[in-house]
Ligand SMILES: Nc1ncnc2c1ncn2[C@@H]1O[C@H](COP(=O)(O)OP(=O)(O)OP(=O)(O)O)[C@@H](O)[C@H]1O
């Protein structure tokens with residue numbers, strides 16, 4: 200009931216505006232305002248209906264205008280229809296449109312189509328005949344090039360099953376349901392892309408190996424060599440975590456020092472600015488000489504990559520603290536240390552997380568670049584080494600793994616950020 | 630901006646005469662107290678000039694004197710830019726004068742202290758702390774949080790925010806936010822509470838409600854209040870004395886004792902009479918456009 204009444208003014212003013220050809224806007228406005236005021240005052244009481252018609256007729260009298268009368272009429276017809284459930288549907292539609300995050304049609308059909316997409320890809324994998332040439336650009340398919348579609352087919356089927364299961368589960372989680380339905384079109388597009396990719400590569404060989412492996416090749420390769428890959432993932436992750444953690448701690452530390460003490464700012468800020476401008480990878484030749492085991496040198500590079508940006512953001516976050524917050528704290532009896540730990544640093548936390556996110560990207564870039572240049576393990580090294588042997592499907596596999604690993608890292612950071620910055624929820628657009 | 634006007638229109642001789650007369654009157658009134666309790670806040674011949682070295686110097690306060698007694702409720706009223714905030718900041722110890730002295734309980738003001746609570750015009754709550762966390766700040770800052778933990782609940786209740794302890798500032802209404810700011814200042818049990826237009830941004834319903842609550846707190850806790858306001862009704866409803874200020878340069882023109890019994894009625898003849906008297910004075914000061922105070 201409440202919803203139906205509140206939907207009145209918008210609808211009415213729209214209709215009223217349409218009926219007037221711009222000549223009596225002010226009058227229409229009055230009428231619309233009258234209705235609006237009534238709705239606000241009377242919210243869900245039956246009396247509201249009466250109050251409204253009263254106010255409307257008053258408005259109609261005070262403004263001798265046919266349009267007003269027609270507006271009033273419209274309102275009264277609207278009230279009768281409101282009992283006939285028409286506006287309820289309108290409101291539902293409006294609220295669905297109002298969702299700013301999940302704005303795609305919340306349609307089960309699209310979701311079915313998305314699942315169907317994977318089944319179609321699966322069917323195509325069976326139906327489209329293989330057209331394996333004997334030898335393409337030196338790649339011997341009989342020995343060297345993984346082309347068993349079993350894993351790919353299992354993968355497609357698994358995704359279809361998972362999507363179906365998610366749908367069932369989402370009966371209990373409203374927000375998951377909304378998200379799934381919102382993403383349905385994209386999921387379908389993903390399925391199509393997979394199918395096309397498969398047909399163009401492993402089926403028809405229009406895109407040819409070794410540079411363009413198909414999903415079949417990558418998925419055939421991945422599980423059989425996962426131990427080897429896991430070693431490389433481990434090596435990269437260890438370095439990455441170490442570099443980022445040291446960089447973050449150092450960055451927050453120096454950020455506090457330069458943000459709070461003039462002397463530190465005076466001496467350290469120019470140094471920091473200098474190291475921030477130079478890309479971390481430029482230090483590589485020096486780092487490898489200075490720090491003997493290669494992993495230490497690379498950790499150093501990662502620290503350089505994250506240190507500057509985090510301390511810079513920290514310093515900035517502290518410096519942008521409104522003066523009023525310091526002043527009000529002082530009138531509450533705060534000493535300087537309290538101002539630092541309970542005002543400046545809390546105020547800087549959103550900036551710290553921005554800094555950490557940026558540092559994560561920078562570190563990842565640096566890590567891969569450094570590994571490609573001078574390491575004996577890690578995903579960057581693996582890519583470089585695969586390239587030398589023209590095993591491009593391994594390069595693709597490594598890229599996919601990087602994507603997954605990096606997404607997980609970002610998700611973890613985002614999770615922590617949401618936890619720490621709970622107070623920001625609803626304050627900023629997330 | 631005010632300085633530009635001041636330079637553009639030099640005060641005429643008659644204006645000056647009126648001002649001098651008003652000043653002598655004000656000085657007389659400084660010593661005419663409504664209560665016999667001892668002086669708590671003493672402001673003597675204070676001058677505060679912003680950007681003194683530049684040509685754009687602003688005489689925010691010039692030779693201002695004011696005494697506030699213990700337990701008294703004093704309002705500062707006057708048009709925008711007349712130095713109300715400046716005076717309040719001086720009393721709080723957040724700013725210092727070029728000339729004159731300020732003291733609290735006989736001691737010169739050397740800086741901010743929890744004994745003078747301050748409520749900012751915009752609230753200035755910590756956005757990262759909950760209602761409870763904001764109110765508890767004073768105790769934490771002084772290092773007495775452990776012993777006085779239960780005070781937090783008490784003050785949350787005193788300002789009527791029970792049930793909203795865990796809400797963040799952006800999740801509560803403007804009126805509630807101001808009540809948080811008031812409770813946050815009061816939890817330290819300050820000798821004086823300085824309020825800079827705490828109700829400036831509120832609608833009239835919330836404003837009246839908050840006025841009653843402030844009055845209740847004042848009577849219950851027996852603290853001294855200095856309130857800056859734009860609103861004549863608010864000043865009369867709440868205060869023992871009202872200091873009328875005029876701009877360019879900022880001065881206390883006159884101090885009026887409000888000899889009305891409490892609780893006050895906003896529509897009693899005495900109230901209305903005093904109201905029109907003050908409005909007249911403000912118009913004499915030649916600075917308020919009519920509609921601002923018409924209801
Ligand atoms: N930090 C500052 N720097 C320079 N001038 C200032 C500063 N603060 C205030 N002023 C000037 O001093 C004068 C008095 O300002 P103040 O803030 O005390 O006025 P107010 O009476 O509180 O006004 P309002 O009612 O609008 O809050 C104004 O002319 C203002 O421009």
Ligand SMILES: [Mg+2]
Pocket residue numbers: 713714715750825
């Ligand atoms: Mg002010």
